Amino acid sequence: MKNNNNLKIAVFPVAGMGTRFLPATKASPKEMLPIVDKPLIQYAVEEAVNSGIENLVFITGRNKTSIENHFDKAYEIEAELKIKNRQEELEMIQNIIPSHVKCIYIRQNEALGLGHAVLCAKPAVGNNPFAVILADDMILSAKSCLSQMVNRFSDLNSSIIAVEKVEKKFLHKYGVIEGIKHNKRDWLLSNIVEKPNNNLAPSDMGVVGRYILKPSIFNILENTKEGAGGEIQLTDAIATQIANEKVYAYEFEGKRFDCGNKLGFLKATIEYGLNHKELSKDLRDYIKNLNIK
Secondary structure, eight states: OOOSSSOOEEEEEOOOOOGGGTTTTSSSOGGGOEETTEEHHHHHHHHHHHTTOOEEEEEEOTTOHHHHHHTSOOHHHHHHHHHTTOHHHHHHHHTSSOTTOEEEEEEOOSOOOHHHHHHHTHHHHOSSOEEEEOTTEEEEOSSOHHHHHHHHHHHHOSEEEEEEEOOGGGGGGSEEEEEEEOSSSEEEEEEEEESOOTTTOSOSEEEEEEEEEOTHHHHHHHTOOOOGGGSOOHHHHHHHHHHHSOEEEEEOSSEEEETTSHHHHHHHHHHHHHTOTTTHHHHHHHHHTOOOO
């Protein structure tokens, strides 16, 4: 998909340590954990590319070189597949990244939070709007979440954050929005609060890992102090942006899986397996025959 606006850059913060998946993530990034037959980060990149993104900016840390390798050319594997005449697999790995799409890798030297990770992208983004995609938020939908947001960005020309309805008992785990419902899916924001007390949250709409941000966010991030968890929170910077310009939330269509925790990861694996063209029938038959009590 080619988008018809100037949104061509996506930022992928992938410097986190993934401690909730130890020991699996001791030597391998959590973003490389597979859902069926592709790593989490590949799903995120495919969503960006299919939404018209042409420049992928990865904010990395230690032990993340396998992400770079995944999106690089694999000469040895390609040579082996050519010898064995396995053309389908060869084309698959050659086309993980289309030729017109560029990858940029920037090291986040200190784990200072999502806001700091986004700020690290400033030299690559410049004075352009950009998307932020968190790979461990997977969204299963007919039209990808980012594509939906790109359409709204074309109309609104303002920062947009993706939101979903959250049970009250879980609101303390989210950034939570406050604002006026603009239409069926858009909210014009008046505030956003990071991880509020469940009883004090301004709404039941929580932020998920898809953002389209105007470049004014960078100057704000440079002056944002440490917030919740002693980290520079992107949510706090967006709250300041709201005070100076219009910022919207978008209630996307689709089903989200929090693959940052084990249960969410397992749920995503099952649902994506059930939607996989090669595996769907056999997996459905297997699940039907399970003697679950």
